[in-house]
Amino acid sequence: MNINFNDTIAAISTPKGSGGIAIIRISGGAAIDIAAQFCQCNIPLPRAKSWRVYLGKFYFSGEKLAEQQQSTYDQVLITIFRAPNSYTKEDIVEISCHGGEYIAESILRSLIQGGARLAMPGEFTLRAFINGRIDLVQAEAVADLIKSQNDLALQNSNRQLEGFLSTMIENFRNRLVETISLLEVELDFAEEDLEFTSRDKILELLNEIIQSIQKLIGSFSREKLVRQGVKVVLAGKPNVGKSSVLNAMLSENRAIVTDIPGTTRDVLEETVNIHGINFRLFDTAGIIESRDPVEIEGIRRTKMNIQDADILVMIFDGSQNLTAEDEAIFQLIRQFRDSKKIVIVINKSDLPNAIDKIDFKEFDSTIDLLKISALNSSGLEDLSTLLVSYLDDLKSQVTDEFILTNIRHKNALEKGLASIQHAKNSIVNKLSGEFVVSDLKIAFDYLGELTGVITSEEILNNIFSNFCIGK
Ligand SMILES: Nc1nc2c(ncn2[C@@H]2O[C@H](COP(=O)(O)OP(=O)(O)OP(=O)(O)O)[C@@H](O)[C@H]2O)c(=O)[nH]1
Ligand SMILES: [Mg+2]
Known part of the structure; x- marks a missing residue:
């Protein structure tokens, strides 16, 4: 992917074509300074307050130039979100202009001349993820939310965005850690052949996790009901x-x-x-x-x-x-x-x-x-x-719970589940605790891939290339 996250990025966040208004978003350390080169408001933008909207003029060829000669402008509303209280946790400036394609594109062009870089698809949300504002399944919920075609889909994506699925996965991981540490204490004293926690207790813990994951995977069968x-x-x-x-x-x-x-x-x-x-x-x-x-x-x-x-x-x-x-x-x-x-x-x-x-x-x-x-x-x-x-x-049947709608989530849960089941079999067959621990650690990592605690460029690429530019 090779993205530089130190750049300040800009994009038109509203759909192509003309409409009532268009919104251009800028995010990054230089967002306010870059916008300030073009905007004339009743106070200079660098002194503007966070979470406030300012009425002003956006001069396409820069404010300084505008003082000397007549310059083309659009009357705009400028909203400032200062880090870390913004979508990306960086400084964000949102410029709402009249919704003409030419106007929005001219503003974007000016911002890029002023030092911003054009955002990649989904880069605002990617930054929200990288900067720890949301995890990966929440970032995916944003894309699902936008694609929602009915109330049920919207409710389900909102639940995912609020962290319903993330909490469930973290809970599975915590329970795995708990089981792993019980087993590891024993391994430390392996020579003494001690068994600190009964095998039945460990099996009970694993069975609970297995059942919860199976239930979640099972909800995928109703995925079409939500999406379609x-x-x-x-x-x-x-x-x-x-x-x-x-x-x-x-x-x-x-x-x-x-x-x-x-x-x-x-x-x-x-x-x-x-x-x-x-x-x-x-x-x-x-x-x-x-x-x-x-x-x-x-x-x-x-x-x-x-x-x-x-x-x-x-x-x-x-x-x-x-x-x-x-x-x-x-x-x-x-x-x-x-x-x-x-x-x-x-x-x-x-x-x-x-x-x-x-x-x-x-x-x-x-x-x-x-x-x-x-x-x-x-x-x-x-x-x-x-x-x-x-x-x-x-x-x-579904409102209390959550319906899994993303095949990536289902696959990761299935892989995690298989490792946990493998660990369970090792216990039943009285294999050494080391095998059990190793399988449980693999499961722990699969679940970590889901929320993005562990991630790879490939996974991020797959997810964010499906986003629109400006989201
Ligand atoms: N009087 C009356 N005629 C109906 C009504 N509904 C359908 N018809 C007539 O019944 C005939 C068959 O209607 P269709 O809607 O083609 O029936 P279908 O079940 O789709 O038939 P196939 O596609 O051949 O399986 C047509 O002549 C319709 O006008 C109704 O409520 N009242
Ligand atoms: Mg018919």
């Missing part, structure tokens, strides 16, 4: 109105609807936002015994998506009597009733009823049943409300 939103699969026999329900929920004619059974052949995905949460709706090919290779492939895809769903909306045509073909759908409901949220939807309620709740009595009280009409949109509100309530259930 809730997966809702609309499934049923052909022609029951799956595509019509999708269109009605989106309020647009996204999917092709015809009265010909087998219209939808491939899986179609669209997102609706209900109460701040993204629901990813999947319209699927109708499930039926088929010989048509295209239909067979469509149905295979339907079933794959059903496997992967958080919520299944099983749709029936309320205007037709149930037939043998419905048995396949009943079968799927039985298969997934314990592992997924399922709602049975009887569609086409605008037509005379041919089936009713009684036909579904097998699922009484365990599975919700709704009558709707995709044609005139009746019952759709109830369906949305039900989906949100399911999400509340899914969320309540």
